[in-house]
Amino acid sequence: MPTVVLHRGGQVYRDEVKENTNLVVRAGIKQFPFPNLRYGCGMGKCAKCASRIIKGAELLPAPNWKEKKQLGPRLDEGYRLVCQLWLNHDLELVQDDKPLEPL
Numbered sequence: 599m600p601t602v603v604l605h606r607g608g609q610v611y612r613d614e615v616k617e618n619t620n621l622v623v624r625a626g627i628k629q630f631p632f633p634n635l636r637y638g639c640g641m642g643k644c645a646k647c648a649s650r651i652i653k654g655a656e657l658l659p660a661p662n663w664k665e666k667k668q669l670g671p672r673l674d675e676g677y678r679l680v681c682q683l684w685l686n687h688d689l690e691l692v693q694d695d696k697p698l699e700p701l
């Protein structure tokens with residue numbers, strides 16, 4: 599099972615998740631990483647779930663059009679929209695204290 603490590607607000611939250619897990623969907627049903635994951639629409643429209651991937655990014659699929667639209671050059675800094683990711687491997691991510699400013 600994939601292990602997810604979330605850094606937020608100076609804390610580290612770690613747990614295992616099932617294969618093919620979407621972290622925003624999980625948080626929506628109050629499972630880890632709830633309540634520590636910031637998210638909004640769940641549909642790639644608000645960028646509130648934007649997170650910097652610090653381990654495991656190379657195994658993720660290429661960003662989809664929603665991520666490209668919301669994140670633009672911030673993709674190159676390692677940001678992804680977590681609501682657009684289904685995980686099948688270990689992942690470590692950081693959510694900044696403030697949400698990203700809209701492009």
Ligand code: FES
Binds near residue numbers: 644
């Ligand atoms: S939760 Fe709105 S873009 Fe991910």
